Amino acid sequence: MFPGLIHRFFLFFPALLALAWPLISPGQKYDFVNYSIEEGLVQSQVNNTAQDQYGMLWISTYGGISRFDGNTFTNFNYGNGLMHSLTSRVFVDDQNTVWIGTEAGLQAYDGKGFRTIGIAPDNRRRHVNDLAQAPDGSIIALLSGWQLFKLNPGSQLLEAFSDTTVSVTAVAADTSGLYAAFAKKGIYKWSGGQWQVFCPFTPADSGIVIRKMMWSHSVKGLWVIGQGALFSCEQGRLVKKNTGIPSPVLCLEEDPAGDLYLGTTRGAYKLSPGQSAEHIGLLQGLTDNAVFHIFRDREENLWFSTDGNGIFKFHDRSFRIYDRGSGLSGSIIMGLARDHENNYWAGSLENGLSVIRDKTIRNIKLPTGKTEASKIVCVFVDAGQSVWIGTSGDGLWRYRNNKFERVGWDTPRFPRHFTSINQDSRGVIWLTSPMTVSRIENGLPIPMPGVYLSCFSTFEINPDTLLLGTAQGLFSINRHYELKPFEVPGTQGFVIGSINRWGDLLVFGTSENGLVVWDPQTGKSYVCNEKNGLSSNMTFSVLPDGASLYVGTINGLNKVGFDKISGTFQVRPLKSANQKLGPECNQNAILKDPEGRIWAGTTKGIYIYDPKPAAPLLPPRLFLKSLTIHSQLPDSTMGTDSLAAWYRIPRELRLKHRQNHLSFSLIAVHLTAPEKLRYQYFLSGADTVYSAPDPVPSVIYPNLAPGDYTFRARALLDSDPPIYSSELAYPFSIKPPFYQTNWFRLLAVLFLLLTGAVIQKIRMVLRARQQRLLKEARMQEQLLIQQRTSEDLHDDLGNKITRLSLLTDILQTKLGGNEEQHKLMAQIRENIQGLYMGTKDIIWALAPGNNSLMDVAGRIQNFGTELFQDSRITFKSCPPDPSFEEIKPPFEYSRNLIMICKEAFGNILKHSGATHASIEFSLQPSSIFDGTGLTVEIRDNGIGMPENKGLKKGYGLDNMQKRIARVGGQIQFLPNTPQGTLIRIRIKIPRTVG
Amino acid sequence: MVTRVIIIEDDQTIREGFTYLVNLSDGLKMVNSYASYEEAEPYLVSDFPDVILLDIELPGINGLDAISRIKKKYPAAHIIILTVYENEQNIFKALSLGASGYLTKNTPSSKIIESITEVLQGGGPLSANVAKMVIQSFRKNSQSPLSKRETQILEGIAEGKSRTRIASELFIDKETVKTHIKNIYSKLDVNSKEEALRIARQDKLI
Structure with missing residues (x-):
């Protein structure tokens, strides 16, 4: 953070010029992430970037605009809403309306559609040069013709705000007010209903055409760009800044650390306080094309809008790389060391030495000029500040007092190939070689014959014991230079490429078993390899850093932590912003610089890792992107439409029981580390806890039962510790089918009861009828019998009685006058009569119907x-x-x-x-x-x-x-x-x- | 002149019995006897009967149906129907169909002879029960075709009074009573055929 006013920012430091080191090439490669057409950007010529309230970026290009959430681009052009594909500006106001300046005019986007703004008086087609929002909320547009227009809140028409007699060349606004640059006049501020002079041009300035104005984030001052140069407006005066930048400046932005980034017609430049401009172009990972705009988002990433290479994301905290492109002598960096003058010595296997200081690189070849002399395998700075350089075939070199000298070349049996250099507590330099181990003691090179081992590393664990890492495991060398095998469980049979001390523990980098951590007191060893999450089992370098251990493997650098009590490891492979793990780390080529950064020599140059978090990651923002029911978007019958972060999501969703197959699609916005995004969700009403973090931002719930639910989700960054977004809650309900509602159940119960009663009644009635019919049938039968009997009696008895009666009468006529006979006859007749009467009654009684x-x-x-x-x-x-x-x-x-x-x-x-x-x-x-x-x-x-x-x-x-x-x-x-x-x-x- | 009588009766004993008793009476002659209507039919005209004793309970064509046929074939004959037991419905129906009277089969022979003679004179036997029925049927029908005198006589019969007694109570001749009864019959015949059927149906007589 630099103090006070801007002008102190620039201090030319003569130190740079005084150095004997010629400036060979500018510096390191930065960890840019590039997004262009292949990644989904609408077009590669980007001229402006803005950010909306959801955290998403809006990018204007010559072929339309893109909306970026950190992972995906949503594109708009003439085909789907824009009035013209050639856009020049994009701006988000405080109401979250997106304003798009195009070749043909101004449009507003609110999520539902694009609205074209009319331009008074005649709606003539005008190109939009610049957009700003005044403190009163109105939108100010600088249109072609150098005229300012104003769109009052609620209005649909841009009205002239400056008159045509004066040309306005730039406009800017912030909370302090609205500023416009008038050609030949200077910078004015809109105040009290009129333009008041703010930074007038001196006669010397009057030729300057101001193209951009920007308020500084950190310093009270206005940056001004005009004529391809940088100015500041201080105390009402325009002050030109000498940046030393050869190309015309087009734009600028400040980063959180206080460095200035300037976009020019040839890439960008970085200005740090007290330093000269550093070019950031193609070789540094950016582009050499024009950089039209640099935008700082709320997560403090910088976005570079380029002409033809799309957009680049950058944050200073990322990896930095030195490779051949940056000027490094070779890519395969086998040795790394730092001397007391803060020079970093890097030895490459193919092309000799590079010395890096203050981001400048100087390449040095060893004096012999032989090919082998280019094969640097190890580099070491001893306690006396000599730099030792071990080669593959060209012997051992020492650099001190600005001189290179070869050591031991003529000593018999002294090796000429070296794999590592280290120093013990007595000052003895220990050297490992492909077939032996040797030392330099009291300045004398002393070979150790009889050691037929492939040696790779040495480390003193106590004054009596020097550990030797070989292709056949560990050995120890005692005070008497005796070699003995050294048993550490987990190391037997493996190549021990690196050894170091980590607190009370010793750590060994093995060729196939990853990292072995050994507790000398307990004798227990712990293995950390791919199973623990280490990026590879082939471990080449180990560097303790407090509680952390940096481990270089064939698959990049890892940061490891160890809990001695539980014996567990926490492993984090370190990835660059481009998601690359980092290339193969070379054996023992690792160091930590005074700023705490870890330098790792790899097969692709030097990777510099900054473990300091420059700023904590901001939490991601989570939105519901879409929801489908049975794989179809919901319609208006299901709920009221609403927008959530540009996506249409129905509110108050009320579904019918069949509409129970739901899928939710989430979108989390995080521009800095979108690769770390994970999602968790649960459906309250069905689940009780969040699901495990998952990179897939969607979830399907098939076959939900009717009920009230709330879909809850949150996004998190998979960092250490994880950073959570706020919780998203989306309530909805599924109506039970009518046959599951309580009303229906009640009705059903009543209905069943009723039916039961009715059935009972019917059964009773039927039974009664049946009984009645049975009775009737029985009665009918009885009557029939009666009738038949009656008829039989009638015919049979009746006639017989009649016969008796007639015969009696006939007999009576044939009788004489005998009185007694007549008496008897009378009696007979009487009885017959009685019989007749009696049978008559029976027949009457039997006759049906007489009842x-x-x-x-x-x-x-x-x-x-x-x-x-x-x-x-x-x-x-x-x-x-x-x-x-x-x-x-x-x-x-x-x-x-x-x-x-x-x-x-x-x-x-x-x-x-x-x-x-x-x-x-x-x-x-x-x-x-x-x-x-x-x-x-x-x-x-x-x-x-x-x-x-x-x-x-x-x-x-x-x-x-x-x-x-x-x-x-x-x-x-x-x-x-x-x-x-x-x-x-x-x-x-x-x-x-x- | 001798009254010619035939009998249609299926019981042999009864048939022979009646034949004997009728022949015993002066002035009556049982010309022929038949066991069924079918047997009698071809000889109806040639027998030339004045009175036909007709059993209701006949095999084949029953007595009631026979009445209509006889009336068609030989309308001059008077039909007296015979039943073992009185069945008022049948009797009423028979009378409406044109029978002139009825007798129960165990009626003393004297009564039988009396009835035959009466029928020739146009009277015809009317038991009290039948008379009561006639009154009731006419009462139900508001338009009684009977005159006041006839109704009185009918009521008297219904009460079981003899002709003589009715005559004396009404201060008229016994002959007049007989004539009235004859008129009742004819009225019964003409007016009551349909009536009888209808009323019989109404009163559940049929």
Whole structure:
């Protein structure tokens, strides 16, 4: 962070010039991530970038605009809404409306569609040069013709805001106000309803055409670009800055560290305080084409909009690379060391030494000039600040006091190929070679014959023990230079390429078993390899850094942590922003610089890893991108439409029970580390916990049961520790089918009950009917029998009785006058008559249909009529009431009643001496249970009942009493008025069923 | 002049019995006897009967159906129907079809002879029960074709009074009573055929 005013920013430092080192080439390669057409960008010529409130980027190109969420591009051009594909500016206002400046005019996009803004007065086609939002919310557009236009909030028409007499060349706005650059005049501020001078041109400035103005993020000041140069506006004066940049400057942006990045017609330049401009072009990972715009997003990435190479994302915290392209001598960097002057010595296998200082590289060849001299295998800076260089075939070199000298070349049996260089606590330099190990002691090269081992590394663990890593595992060398195998579990049989101390532990990089961590006190060793997440088992370098251990493998660099108590490792492979793991790390080529950065020599140059987080990653923002029901987008019947981060998602979704196959598609916006995005979700109502983090941003829920649900999701960055987005909650409900609602259930229950009752009733009715039919059938059968019997009797008996009667008559005619015979005949006839009468009654009783009281009364009446018709007695009887028809007395009752009446009539005929007789029937209503009360009254006007009991007997009165008693009735013999007898019979006729 | 009588009766004993009794009476002659209507039919005209004793309970064509056929074939004859037991419905129906009277088979021979003679005179036997039935049927039909006198006589019969007694009570001749009864019959015949059937149906007589 640099203090105070801008002008102090630039300090030319003579140190650079004073150095003897000629400037060979500018520096390191940066870790840019490029997005162009192959990645989905709409077109490669990008001129502007903006960010919306959801965190997504809007990019304008000459072929349309793109919206980028960190992973995917959504493109718009003339074919799908834009008025013209050639766009020049994109701007997002504080209402999150996206304004697009095109070749033909201005458009606004709100997620639903593109709205073309009219331009007063004549809607003439005008190119949009610049856009800004004034503090009052209105949109200011600088259109072709150097004229400013204003779109008031709510208006659809751009109205002229500056008059045509003056040309406006640039416009900018921030919270402090709206600024416009007027040609030949200077910079004005809109204040109090008018333009007030802010930074007027001096006569010297008047030729400057200001093209861009930008407020500094960190310093109170206005950056101005005009005429391809950089100015600042300080205290009302335009001050030109000497950047030393050879190409015209087009744009600028500040990074969080305070460095300035300037886009020019030939790539970009980085200006750090107190340093000269550093070119960032093709060789540094960017482009040498024009950089039209540099945009800093809210996650503090820088986006470079280029002419023909699309857009580049950059953050200073990423990996930095030195390779051949940056000027490094070779790519295969086998040795790395740093000296006290902060020079970094890098030895390449193919092309000698490079020395890097302050991002400049100097390549040095060893004096012999031989090919082998180019094959640098190891580099080491000793405690005395000599730089030792081990080659493959050209021996050992030492650099000190600015001089190179070869060591041990002429010493017999001293090797000429070296694999590693190290120093012990006594200052002895230990050298490993493909077939032996040797040392430099007190300046003398001392070989160690008899060691027929392929040696790769040395490390002193205590003053008496130097460990030797070989192709056959570990050995130790003691004070007496005796070689003995050294047992560490996990290392046997493997090539030990690197050894180091990590706290109390020793670490070994093995060729095929990854990292072996050994606790000398317990003797226990722990293995960390691919199974633990190490990027490869072939481990070449180890570098402890506090609690972390950096491990270089064939597959890149890893950061490892170890918990001694549990014996577990935390492994994190380090990837560049381009998702590359990093190339093969070379054996022992690893160091840590004073800034804490890890330098790793690889087969593709030097990778510099900065473990310091420059700024913590911002949490991602999560939105629901789409939801489909049975793989189809929901329609308006399901819920009200709404927008969520440019995607149409229905709100208040109410689904029918069949619409229960849902899939949710999520989108998380993170521009810095989109590769780290993971998603978690759960459906409350069905699940209870978040699912495991998954890189797939969609989930399907097939076959949901009816109910109320809330779909919850969150995105996270898979970092250490993970960073979570806020939770997304989307409620919806699935209506139960009608047959599952409580109403329906209630109705169903009621219905079932009702049905049950109805069924019961029907069964009862049917059963009753069946019984009735059965009874009727039985009755019919009975009647039939009765009828048949009656008919049989009728025909058979009747005729036989008739025969008897006739024969008697005939006999009578053939008899003489014998009185006795006549008497007998009379008796016979009487009996025949009796028989006749008797059978007549039976037949009458059997005849079906004669079962109502009406029939009974009729029978009695007919009998009476017949009996009295040839006598002196007139017989009266009234037809009984028609209700008699309805009463059906049981057979007992009818029979006994008839017999009683017959008896009574007989008495009247024989004994009463009457001249009139009558019979009357009457009914008394009675209760349902009792039956019907019947009263029969037989009257005569004869002599009346005799007092004499004996005589009474002859009248069959006790018979009558018996009969009436049988049916539970009463009989009274009363005197009639004025004379004669009244016989009153009372019977309760019970109700017969059926 | 001798009254010619035929009998159609399926029981042999009864048939022979009646034949004997009829022949015993002066002025009557049983010309022929048949066991069924079918047997009698060819000889109906040639027999030239004045009175036909017709059993209702006949095999084949029953007595009631026979009445209509006889009336068609030989309308001059008077038909007296015979039943073992009185069945009022049948009797009423028979009378409406044109029978002149009825007798029960076990009626004393004297009564039989009397009835035959009566029928020739146009009267015809009317039992009290039948008379009652006639009254009731006419009562049901508001338009009674009977005159007041005839109704009185009918009522008297219904009460079981003898002709003599009715005559004396109404202060008319016995002959007049007989004539009235004759008229009743004819009225019964003409007016009551349909009536009888209808009423019989109404009263569940048929």
